[in-house]
Amino acid sequence: MSTILEVDKVYKHFGGVKANENVSLTVEQGSIVGLIGPNGSGKTTLFNSIVGTHPIDRGSIYFDGEEVSSLPVPAVAKLGLLRTFQQTRIYGKLNCIQNMLISSKPEKDTIFNVFEKIPDELTEKSENLLKFVGLYQKRKLRAGDLSFGQQKLLELAMALMNEPKMLLLDEPTAGINPTLINGIIDRLIKVNEEFGITLLVIEHNMRVIMNLAQKIFCLAHGQMLAEGTPDQIKNNLHVVDAYLGAK
């Protein structure tokens, strides 16, 4: 397997706060990788660094063989690296179908294609993806009127609409009804297997991440504390200390 994402010795400080210090991780093509760590350990900062929300202080990030550490967000997204957010970000006043249509990648994206009609087949594709996440019957409702859990599912469907190579998911199951969580796990596994999309998932729900990921990285105080298979992480004393406090 080849490496799709490589984060190499990344530093990110906010004034005196060392959000990321010497963080390195690699994600293999086609795998599901977890990123865990206590609150404030720098997980979301790392996501922001990877997709280009803010510049990094030192180090480098490679996606699919290309250096992306200094690219702006839309450019990184165009390469096929997308993220979802911890708090859902959807287009509240548009209906679900419109949310999906606008998430598609236009064939030609130049200044002369701005006024192009949206192809009809995209509507069908949107409907199929909405069926996949179980929102088909609500497709004509405004996205802002959906529940939080449904908005998360919509956001996942929107990301899939863009046909990314890799998805960064920031707490996909946070704030969701426990009965829905299994549905989300199934769908994430399907996304990985059927669509061939590599996943890097931030998650606090240990049951979810242990079932989902093949490899887990653990951050604490901005530094990479441990990496390994779910079993190795579970039995790693440093990780247990970081979460529960050392004796």
Next chain:
Amino acid sequence: MNKNKLIIYGLIFSFGLFAPFLFPAYKLQISILWILMILALTWDIQGGQMGYNSFGNILFFGIGMYVCASVQIGMFFPLAEWTASGGEKTFLHTTSQYFQGFFVGFILSGIVPAIVAALIGYGILGLRGHYFAICTLGLGIAAGEIAGGIELIGAGQGMTVPPWPKGIGGTELRSQFFYYLCFALAIVTFVILQWIYKTRFGLVLNAIRDNEDKAEAMGIHTMRYKIIGWVVSAFFLGIAGGLLGNMIGYIEPTEIAFAGATYGVFMVLMAILGGKGTLWGPVIGATVFHVFKEGFWTFFLGWQYVALGALIVVIVIFFPEGIMGWLREKYPNRFGEVVDESDRKAQVELN
């Protein structure tokens, strides 16, 4: 297009076509109504569809007005002498000169503001929310003051536009000529906006309004769309300005061209009254607003600004989403917001 829509379009079109003959006394007022619709429609591109409250769109209106008049004059006479003469020396356009000048001025009154919008937009469309609003407010005011300081275009005294040529028709023909131009421009603006709102462009504007960060995270080049949106606004606003300048016959920098306190506020009010972010909202808003304003002006002179203030308060408190927004809230089904009960399978599967 369904039958009801066709009837509505037909009615509006025939009203526009025959109004000068049916209500000859109101010809000027109806011409101004078409101009107001353009103002509201173009403001809504930013304020409604894109969610950027611009208080400076009047800038393009004024630039269009000055460009049109300057070109009309400058093509045949020295502009500086024209404005400096102040009536002492008479310049007269021949009929063909008048229409040649008007034609070129008409086109440039759209193109020049559009270019200005692209340049300014590149600089300030990175600002968001209140910061953008304040910045554009400053732009409109500054433009008026600057125009008031340029001698070439008459400075604070303003400038006159070429009078209607003596050779053909009288004031009757002149008012009809401008009436139909305003009507045509309103229709063209409406049709073009209706078309672009259906394309990817329209969806991107709405996406920017609802969540710009998300749009960027999904790979959308938002700046490009914001600038193009402003350019489209400026183009039609500029032409509307050029037309109104010719209709009034006299351009004053702060009261007519860069009239932030009147047209600049009206365009915002009309769009909000009708329902911002909808295609029909600005049209309805402009009509209701104009009838209301002129009604008070005629029957309760002296109270018109009190009434306008009261109208603003009523809109903000009772119809914050405007007439169209209120209708949508009341009858969501009519606007296509329905749960598809025929497909419960997906929901069952999910649980």
